[in-house]
Amino acid sequence: MSSLIGRNLLAGAEPDPAGDAGYGDHPPRMGFFTDTSVCIGCKACEVACKEWNAVPEDGLELTGMSYDNTQGLSADTWRHVAFVEQTRPLPAAPDHSGVDVFALAAGEPDGSAAGARDSHSAAPQAQQGADLTVVPSPDGRTELRWLMSSDVCKHCTHAACLDVCPTGALFRTEFGTVVVQEDVCNGCGYCVPACPYGVIDQRPSDGRVFKCTLCYDRLGDGMEPACAKACPTDSIQFGPLEELRERAAGRVAQLQAAGESGARLYGEDPDDGVGGDGAFFLLLDEPEVYGLPPDPVVTTRDLPSMWRHAALAAGGLLGGLAAAFAVFGTDRKG
Amino acid sequence: MTVSGSGVGRDGVYGERPGREAPGGQGARTGRRRGRKGEQLMVPEAEFGSYYGRPVINAPTWAPLDIAGYFFLGGLAGAGSVLAAGAQETGRPVMARAMKVSSMAAISASAAALVHDLGRPERFANMLRVLRPTSPMSVGSWLLSVYGPAAGAAAVLDATGKLPRVGRAATAAAALLGPAVAAYTAVLAADTAVPAWHEAHRELPFVFTGSAAAAASGMALAVSPTAENGPAVAGAVLGTVLESAAVRRMEQRLGMVAEPYREGTGGRLMRAAKGLGVAGAAGAALFGHRSRAAAVVSGAALLAGSACTRFGVFHAGVASAKDPKYTVVPQRERLRAREQERQRAAAAAEPGA
Ligand code: SF4
Ligand code: SF4
Numbered sequence: 001m002s003s004l005i006g007r008n009l010l011a012g013a014e015p016d017p018a019g020d021a022g023y024g025d026h027p028p029r030m031g032f033f034t035d036t037s038v039c040i041g042c043k044a045c046e047v048a049c050k051e052w053n054a055v056p057e058d059g060l061e062l063t064g065m066s067y068d069n070t071q072g073l074s075a076d077t078w079r080h081v082a083f084v085e086q087t088r089p090l091p092a093a094p095d096h097s098g099v100d101v102f103a104l105a106a107g108e109p110d111g112s113a114a115g116a117r118d119s120h121s122a123a124p125q126a127q128q129g130a131d132l133t134v135v136p137s138p139d140g141r142t143e144l145r146w147l148m149s150s151d152v153c154k155h156c157t158h159a160a161c162l163d164v165c166p167t168g169a170l171f172r173t174e175f176g177t178v179v180v181q182e183d184v185c186n187g188c189g190y191c192v193p194a195c196p197y198g199v200i201d202q203r204p205s206d207g208r209v210f211k212c213t214l215c216y217d218r219l220g221d222g223m224e225p226a227c228a229k230a231c232p233t234d235s236i237q238f239g240p241l242e243e244l245r246e247r248a249a250g251r252v253a254q255l256q257a258a259g260e261s262g263a264r265l266y267g268e269d270p271d272d273g274v275g276g277d278g279a280f281f282l283l284l285d286e287p288e289v290y291g292l293p294p295d296p297v298v299t300t301r302d303l304p305s306m307w308r309h310a311a312l313a314a315g316g317l318l319g320g321l322a323a324a325f326a327v328f329g330t331d332r333k334g
Numbered sequence: 335m336t337v338s339g340s341g342v343g344r345d346g347v348y349g350e351r352p353g354r355e356a357p358g359g360q361g362a363r364t365g366r367r368r369g370r371k372g373e374q375l376m377v378p379e380a381e382f383g384s385y386y387g388r389p390v391i392n393a394p395t396w397a398p399l400d401i402a403g404y405f406f407l408g409g410l411a412g413a414g415s416v417l418a419a420g421a422q423e424t425g426r427p428v429m430a431r432a433m434k435v436s437s438m439a440a441i442s443a444s445a446a447a448l449v450h451d452l453g454r455p456e457r458f459a460n461m462l463r464v465l466r467p468t469s470p471m472s473v474g475s476w477l478l479s480v481y482g483p484a485a486g487a488a489a490v491l492d493a494t495g496k497l498p499r500v501g502r503a504a505t506a507a508a509a510l511l512g513p514a515v516a517a518y519t520a521v522l523a524a525d526t527a528v529p530a531w532h533e534a535h536r537e538l539p540f541v542f543t544g545s546a547a548a549a550a551s552g553m554a555l556a557v558s559p560t561a562e563n564g565p566a567v568a569g570a571v572l573g574t575v576l577e578s579a580a581v582r583r584m585e586q587r588l589g590m591v592a593e594p595y596r597e598g599t600g601g602r603l604m605r606a607a608k609g610l611g612v613a614g615a616a617g618a619a620l621f622g623h624r625s626r627a628a629a630v631v632s633g634a635a636l637l638a639g640s641a642c643t644r645f646g647v648f649h650a651g652v653a654s655a656k657d658p659k660y661t662v663v664p665q666r667e668r669l670r671a672r673e674q675e676r677q678r679a680a681a682a683a684e685p686g687a
Binding site: 010063068082084156160164165166167186187188189192193195196197198200201207269285286288290291292293295298300302303305306307310313314315316317320323329330 | 343345382383384386389390392393394395413416417421423451452453454455458461463464466468469470471510511512514516517522524525526527528532535536537539540542543547564565566568569571573576658661662665666667668669
């Protein structure tokens, strides 16, 4: 325990979380790289996760939040696909307005026949000629950008949930991931407000907490997690974290070169507030737009300071009350 | 930052789902809250993005009565043990015995509240499965497992008059551990991602120990004869002053994250706490030595004030967790400051700049 601070075990970069957790010979750290730029919002990951892990249904509700009726991660939702609708000018995209896809589909070599289009136009106020470059606007909207992103437990390098768990129910696996032991958790709920991402949660009917295990059972058998397996566009990529980080760096550079200036990596930096995420993301907008904290910090980073202040306060209480007795001295009632 | 369009209302959205009115990923504006004082104007206008106004972090699932009650009772017990030992050493036998009993009762009730709040109470023993210094709840459980029996033994042995030497040792042990019991709950709250708790991690222990001193002194005033009241009066004043000063400092340092301590349920409770605490301490200081009735009333006010502080802190924390503003805006601010720092450093490094 004396080495907690010296070895960066509370915060900061930590290259080998599994090793620091006591695994001698262990596989490389595994994780997810979720490239939201190719997410199509199909929710196959949500379904696959529920199926494989036998996660119970958690309410059916129509929210009006775009196509998102799942709403967020919870004890019974370990993958959550966010749908963000934005009214903003799209970045300069290739102009396909002159292409008649129906003509193309019909095998005509040149699909730019203007006459064919009018009958197919989706815009109610369909106009002729130059105005055809305007985006169709069924209810008065133009300029819609749609962001989709599949969220999951970040399997933090410094996992606050694990650090604050008083029973040891949360543990670090040999793959560097963070998993709850359901038979140990006593439902104290401390991990719930400790997670800087709002991931882990209590199942009310059960009292215990649940979250993504990064399919610990499948990993042990050399299989990839169910969500990654089900993802049809490879938006969810699973693999050794080192490899994923390299791939992600290439991808973000590629997108930026293509003019997608909002492309950025989130959670890949080993020097960030949680020591880097085991599950990190490529986002197209600010993290908070997807419901992610912009600068998460593992709460235990400040734990030494907290204990110091508490010790001072406790000492002050003892000293202060002792002084009160000293001032009034022994009882004078006799 | 880039935000656009409409978003969450300025009054927050907790308790309901704002989806229909709030297009996703759009900005929300945190306005200047209608404040009572000019200092509120220091809170800058801030824009922030959010996902349909939904909270970023999960609020504690704890029941307020259980956990705020646990904080209050732990403080009452812990500081009470110090008063008990002091009373015993200075020849105030009635106060000593009463405070020992009070501490035993309070710590038993607080442990019961803690167990009651578990999702799986039958597994409460798992709390002592490991000792984990990074978990204040683990440290606290071990602390209680030593302090509880000591406080219990001190009370029982005093009441029965048996084993006086062991009783004295138990009294001393409880007095030494008591302040830790009163203070650690502040770390328990602060060691979370809850903005109003975590950001207050420097002041919260002093808020809690001040509140504990006031509560225990209140109890002592209520149960001891006026002739033994001197130290309790001093303790009441000391605790109240410490608590108010710490709350003040906390609110100043927290900036916009202090809002939940001023508004809503948390704000009402914090104001009630202050009023009750000041009234109780003043009443005790002025009339505590003379009138038994005044001492009892002042003591009750101090106890109620301390309870209000704990419930106020609890509710402020929950409110700060439920509104994404308190998570996003300070973090944005942090990023901005870091970026500025980086640019300054880069400019300084550039020759001729
Ligand atoms: S994201 Fe939350 S639940 Fe997941 S490892 Fe990090 S702290 Fe734990
Ligand atoms: S890794 Fe497994 S548990 Fe986690 S989200 Fe994917 S399928 Fe679900």
